[in-house]
């Protein structure tokens with residue numbers, strides 16, 4: 122690749138089960154030229170997310186084959202033919218999985234700069250990942266002070282943000298499940314979980330009974346499947362299940378339906394509610410106000426797994442699907458700070 126060329130990542134085939142590098146191609150092309158009313162952005166940070174796996178399937182709104190993929194990215198305007206987009210400006214946009222993007226003003230969000238907050242945070246705790254945790258706790262669960270919480274995929278982007286935010290909101294005991302002993306240790310030592318377990322070590326219901334013997338009030342579920350059934354069983358009266366994602370099924374189309382006692386929903390007066398973060402974009406400034414002072418004071422740490430170099434983007438994505446990440450999975454351009 123030279124200074125006059127750009128790279129895009131394209132999906133070349135539909136996976137059955139876990140995708141592999143063979144489902145992607147890096148495609149080189151001349152640097153795109155901005156038309157009047159647009160600007161050329163050089164991307165600096167990319168977000169790769171579990172929903173990209175869902176879009177790899179032949180579903181409405183899914184990725185087209187042999188075409189550039191979409192994803193959240195942060196870049197710098199390097200050439201502008203639009204007065205509203207100044208050269209040098211940093212913008213957030215959705216033309217990820219590529220080194221360069223041509224954007225119009227209504228396709229970008231300008232990033233406010235907060236002292237001491239690194240750019241990657243705008244894709245992790247201040248981005249869609251943090252907003253998902255914030256909406257789940259404040260709008261769906263409506264977590265009250267002192268309430269106990271269980272979080273599945275606790276060591277991921279949403280899972281780590283959930284525990285850190287729940288602590289700020291005055292949660293009681295916070296229990297998490299994750300996919301390795303190292304993650305379990307990290308959750309209690311660094312992220313603020315009171316207890317955690319590795320879901321590979323035995324049935325989730327049994328491990329949950331040990332980690333949370335008195336149950337909990339809120340279950341923020343990123344995983345579905347066995348976790349969902351076990352979580353519903355262990356909830357207290359008037360408990361809430363916040364359905365955030367179903368990552369245990371994205372690579373397993375034959376996953377069996379979730380089994381749980383349906384009477385629990387009535388007899389314990391439970392509420393089960395899902396949501397999509399894209400419907401809560403109006404809370405972005407509220408999220409900044411809630412988190413930024415704690416990022417600046419160091420009370421909230423950043424949970425990110427950063428891959429350096431655009432050529433590592435497919436590897437980072439596939440690694441995340443297999444649980445290689447702790448915190449949000451981010452790719453940083455070589456040379457970006």
Ligand SMILES: NC(=O)c1ccc[n+]([C@@H]2O[C@H](COP(=O)([O-])OP(=O)(O)OC[C@H]3O[C@@H](n4cnc5c(N)ncnc54)[C@H](OP(=O)(O)O)[C@@H]3O)[C@@H](O)[C@H]2O)c1
Nearest residue numbers: 171253277278279299300343365366367368369397398444
């Ligand atoms: N509703 C929304 O608008 C919204 C927005 C953002 C994200 N989400 C959802 O939130 C969830 C977490 O997203 P994220 O971006 O924070 O990703 P993430 O948790 O950082 O990464 C995915 C994690 O899933 C875990 N995992 C993979 N296969 C699993 C399985 N079979 N059983 C249990 N865990 C498994 C892996 O960790 P382990 O090592 O622990 O297995 C992996 O690290 C996903 O379900 C995603 O789709 C929803």
